Amino acid sequence: MALGLAHRSAGAGCLRGSVARPVVHLLPGAALACAPLDGGARSCGLYRLSKTRGPRRPPRQDTAMRHTPTPPPPATARLDPAMLQEVPFFGGLAREDLAGLALLGHTHRLRQDQILFAQDTEADSLHLLLQGQLKVVQATTGGQQVVLHFFGPGQLAGVFALLGPGQHYPATVSAVLDSVVLTWGPAALREMLRRHPELALNAMRALGQRTQEAHLRLREAAADRVERRLALTLLRLGRQSGTADEAGGISLDFPLTRQDLAEMTGTTLHTVSRILSGWEQAGILAGGRKRVALRDPQALQRIAGAGAG
Numbered sequence: 001m002a003l004g005l006a007h008r009s010a011g012a013g014c015l016r017g018s019v020a021r022p023v024v025h026l027l028p029g030a031a032l033a034c035a036p037l038d039g040g041a042r043s044c045g046l047y048r049l050s051k052t053r054g055p056r057r058p059p060r061q062d063t064a065m066r067h068t069p070t071p072p073p074p075a076t077a078r079l080d081p082a083m084l085q086e087v088p089f090f091g092g093l094a095r096e097d098l099a100g101l102a103l104l105g106h107t108h109r110l111r112q113d114q115i116l117f118a119q120d121t122e123a124d125s126l127h128l129l130l131q132g133q134l135k136v137v138q139a140t141t142g143g144q145q146v147v148l149h150f151f152g153p154g155q156l157a158g159v160f161a162l163l164g165p166g167q168h169y170p171a172t173v174s175a176v177l178d179s180v181v182l183t184w185g186p187a188a189l190r191e192m193l194r195r196h197p198e199l200a201l202n203a204m205r206a207l208g209q210r211t212q213e214a215h216l217r218l219r220e221a222a223a224d225r226v227e228r229r230l231a232l233t234l235l236r237l238g239r240q241s242g243t244a245d246e247a248g249g250i251s252l253d254f255p256l257t258r259q260d261l262a263e264m265t266g267t268t269l270h271t272v273s274r275i276l277s278g279w280e281q282a283g284i285l286a287g288g289r290k291r292v293a294l295r296d297p298q299a300l301q302r303i304a305g306a307g308a309g
Contacts, residue, residue, distance in 0.1 A: 087128065089156055089202050097196065104188040110175035116157065123160040123167040124186045129153050132179025133241060133254040138171040147263040148214075150176070150254070152241035159210075161189055162203035176255050217266075229265040230275055231303040234285075238294050250297055255290040 081098035084090045090098060107130065110116060116127060119139055134151035148171060151157055160167040184192060193200060224232075234252075242250035262272040279285045284300060286293040294300060 083154075084128075087154055087156070089159075089199070089206055091202070092198070093196060100195065101184075101192060102182075104191055105182045105184045107180055107182050110179045110181060112175055112178050114175050116173045116175065116181065117169050119170065119172040120168050123158060123163075123169045124189070125158055126161050126184045126189060126192075127157045127173075128182040129155055129157065130180045130182055132175055132177045134173050134179065135176045135260075136171045136173050145263075147260045149264070150237060150241055150256075155240075156206065159203050159206050162193065162200055163207075217264075226265065226267045226271055227275055228304055229267070230261065230272065231300045233261060233264050234292070234294060235297065235300055235304060238297065242294070245293075247295070248297070250294040252292045252294070256292050257290055 081095050081102055084093075084098040084102060085095070090101070093101070105128070110132070116134065117123075117125070119137075129151050131153055134155075134157060136148040136151065136157075137145050138148055139145055151173070157173050158169065160169060237252055237256070238250040241252065241254065243253055244250055258272045258276060259269050261276075262269045265272065276285060276287060280287055282299075284294075284296045286295050
């Protein structure tokens with residue numbers, strides 16, 4: 001769900017092999033602003049992307065340096081505290097408190113397919129997605145990679161870091177689109193919990209909610225028809241990360257493959273392809289290259305409801 005928009009909808013550091021990019025700035029009276037990732041001004045996610053740029057880069061001093069990858073400068077910004085108010089995890093905190101928490105974190109960019117954190121590494125940072133899309137993948141004991149879900153703007157990744165030392169990330173989180181993340185590192189997390197110990201309880205609630213969602217999906221996989229499971233998955237993605245269009249449909253504007261959907265619904269690629277092809281012919285969906293549009297969400301609702309019980 002993109003915060004601050006009318007419709008509904010987990011470390012940090014420099015990126016290897018990338019070209020220096022402008023820093024992030026806050027425009028007066030605006031939400032978080034950032035220099036464009038791909039050129040040109042546009043609005044996306046939690047903030048407005050503008051043409052405002054940071055200090056000019058120094059000129060290259062010799063030809064040999066031209067082929068040496070240089071990391072971008074750290075993206076720095078002051079986040080509008082009002083945005084944090086829209087994140088349930090920070091519910092109950094005053095605007096002044098949220099302003100202090102925003103200053104504790106730092107923003108940074110992720111390129112498409114770049115890993116934010118890896119499964120089984122120490123959980124020492126908390127991340128809030130500001131713009132883009134993240135994918136959560138877990139490796140099974142047999143080595144199979146399974147897509148669990150996707151994160152949209154306004155969602156937190158790495159909540160296990162708030163449970164104290166010794167925790168590890170249960171899955172790998174990577175960017176499926178060029179993304180911007182607000183990260184609180186180990187020192188910032190300690191200060192966050194010192195100021196607001198109640199956030200540890202909020203973390204437990206968030207983990208409890210995700211556990212319930214995981215149990216629900218296991219129950220669906222065990223008892224429901226594949227068509228219903230697939231419809232429920234698409235509707236869930238639409239609510240979390242979709243963009244409403246003028247015709248009443250919902251576009252999932254991030255790379256989403258049929259293999260992803262097969263893993264999320266606990267079935268085979270062949271089965272998902274067969275069902276989606278039928279729905280496309282019926283006008284329920286429109287498929288493209290790694291893109292899906294829900295042309296008739298009401299029809300998907302009927303399919304999801306018909307398989308209940």
